[in-house]
Amino acid sequence: MNDFPAEDPRETYERFMRAALDEAAAALDHDDVPVGAVVVHNGRIIGRGHNERERLQDPTAHAEILALTAAAQFVKSWRLVECDVYVTLEPCVMCAGAMVHARVRRIIFGAYDPKAGASGSVYDITGDGRLNHQPAVEGGVMENVCSRILQDFFKRQRAMGKK
Amino acid sequence: MNDFPAEDPRETYERFMRAALDEAAAALDHDDVPVGAVVVHNGRIIGRGHNERERLQDPTAHAEILALTAAAQFVKSWRLVECDVYVTLEPCVMCAGAMVHARVRRIIFGAYDPKAGASGSVYDITGDGRLNHQPAVEGGVMENVCSRILQDFFKRQRAMGKK
Numbered sequence: 001m002n003d004f005p006a007e008d009p010r011e012t013y014e015r016f017m018r019a020a021l022d023e024a025a026a027a028l029d030h031d032d033v034p035v036g037a038v039v040v041h042n043g044r045i046i047g048r049g050h051n052e053r054e055r056l057q058d059p060t061a062h063a064e065i066l067a068l069t070a071a072a073q074f075v076k077s078w079r080l081v082e083c084d085v086y087v088t089l090e091p092c093v094m095c096a097g098a099m100v101h102a103r104v105r106r107i108i109f110g111a112y113d114p115k116a117g118a119s120g121s122v123y124d125i126t127g128d129g130r131l132n133h134q135p136a137v138e139g140g141v142m143e144n145v146c147s148r149i150l151q152d153f154f155k156r157q158r159a160m161g162k163k
Numbered sequence: 164m165n166d167f168p169a170e171d172p173r174e175t176y177e178r179f180m181r182a183a184l185d186e187a188a189a190a191l192d193h194d195d196v197p198v199g200a201v202v203v204h205n206g207r208i209i210g211r212g213h214n215e216r217e218r219l220q221d222p223t224a225h226a227e228i229l230a231l232t233a234a235a236q237f238v239k240s241w242r243l244v245e246c247d248v249y250v251t252l253e254p255c256v257m258c259a260g261a262m263v264h265a266r267v268r269r270i271i272f273g274a275y276d277p278k279a280g281a282s283g284s285v286y287d288i289t290g291d292g293r294l295n296h297q298p299a300v301e302g303g304v305m306e307n308v309c310s311r312i313l314q315d316f317f318k319r320q321r322a323m324g325k326k
Contacts, residue, residue: 058232059241059265065223078222093288094264097257097281102222117294118260122293123286125256130278130285 011140013108016040016086017142020110023050023063024088024149030055034149034157037063037087039071039104046083047071059144063087063101068102078085080104086145090117090139097126106136176304178204179249183273184305186213186226187251187312189223193218197312200226200250201245202234202267209246210234226250227258231265243267251309252301253280259288262298269299274307 016038016044025038027050039047049066064087071079084106085099091109096118099107107119107126118125119137126135179201186199188214199269202210212229217224227250235241247269248262254272259281262270270282271288280287289298 015302020208053241057238057241059225059243060232060261064210065228069221069223071294072221078216078224080221080222092264093259093281094257094260097260098223099260101255116295118256124258131256132279144198 001059001111011137012043013086013141016045016084016109017088017108017146019045019048020063020086020088021142021149023048023067023144024146027051027063034153035063035087035089037067037085039067040084040086041071041075041080041082048073060094062095064091065098068098068104072102077100085135086107086141089113089123089150090119091126092116093118093123093140095127096123100126100131100133103133104135106138108138108141110142111150112143116143173304175206176301178250178253179208180271180305180309181245182208182211182279182323183226183249184250184308184312186211186230187309189234190214190226191316196250197316198226198250200230200248202236202237203247203249204243204245209237223257224249225255225258227254231233231267233262235265241265247271248298249304252276252313253282253284254289256281256286256288259286263289263294264294266296267298269301271301271304273303274313275302275306 001011009154024034027034032051032054036050038045039100049063049064049069052061080102086108088110101117173309180319182201183199187197190197195214195217199213210233212226215224243265251273253276294324
C-alpha cells in the first residue's frame with residue numbers, strides 16, 4: 001500500500017510531476033494548451049497523456065482523460081485503484097469526474113485553476129462525499145513551473161493574435 | 164437557428180430520444196449499464212454512443228463522451244455549436260463537463276439521476292454561469308421508458324448476483 005518506502009513523498013511527487021511536465025511540453029508541438037498527465041502505479045508510469053483538443057479536434061481529449069484511458073488499457077480494467085494521477089493543472093469538472101469514476105487513489109496537481117478547477121477552486125468534485133469515491137488530493141506541486149508553461153503559451157498566443 | 168419549423172418540439176425530442184434508447188439497448192449486448200446518446204445537428208444524427216465502460220474497460224467510455232467524440236470527428240471540430248445531445252440518463256459530472264466544453268446548444272435527457280446527476284439533481288454543472296458555456300436543458304423526456312431499461316438491467320444483475 002505504500003509507494004514511498006525510502007523516498008520523501010515530496011521527491012516522488014516532483015519526480016512524476018516532471019514526467020507530467022514533459023507531456024505538457026509535447027502539447028506545444030501541436031499548438032494545444034500545454035497540460036500533461038501521467039498515471040502511476042507502484043512507482044511506475046502506466047499511462048501518459050497531454051491535451052490534444054486542437055490536434056484531434058475532440059472536446060474530451062484532455063490530458064487526464066487520455067492518460068486514464070491509456071492506464072486502463074494497460075491494466076485491462078477501468079478500476080484504477082492504487083493509482084495516482086499527476087497532472088500539471090488542477091482538473092476541470094470533466095476530468096475530476098473521470099478520476100472519481102476510475103477510483104484513483106490520489107491526484108497530485110501543479111497549478112491551481114481559479115476559473116475552472118474542480119479539486120477545490122470552483123468545485124470540489126474529488127472531495128464530495130455524495131459521489132461514490134474520493135481520491136486524496138495534493139495541489140500546488142511544482143506550481144510555479146506548471147503555471148509558467150501555461151502563462152508563456154497564452155502570452156505567445158496573444159502576441160500572435162490567436163487568443 | 165430553429166430545428167423545428169413544422170414539428171412540435173416534443174415530437175422531435177421523442178424521435179431522437181428513441182434513437183438514444185436504441186443505443187442504450189446496444190449496451191446490453193456487452194453487459195454494460197444501458198445508457199445511450201445521440202448528437203443531432205440540423206435535424207440529423209451526427210454522432211452516436213452507448214456506455215462501453217465494461218466492454219472497453221475504460222472509465223471514460225460513457226455514452227455521451229463517445230457520442231461527442233464521434234460528432235466532433237464528423238464535423239472536424241471540437242466546437243459542437245448548434246448541436247443538441249439526447250441522452251437516456253441525466254449526465255454525470257464528467258459528461259456534463261464534456262458537454263460544456265463542447266459548447267453544445269441543448270441537452271435533452273430521459274431519466275433523472277438523483278445519485279449522480281449533474282444537470283440539476285446533485286450538481287447543476289450545465290447551468291453554472293461560472294463556467295464558460297451553459298447549454299439549455301430539458302429533462303424527463305420519455306422518462307418512464309428510459310428509467311425502465313435501467314431498472315430492468317439492475318434487477319437482472321441482482322438476480323444473477325452480479326451487483
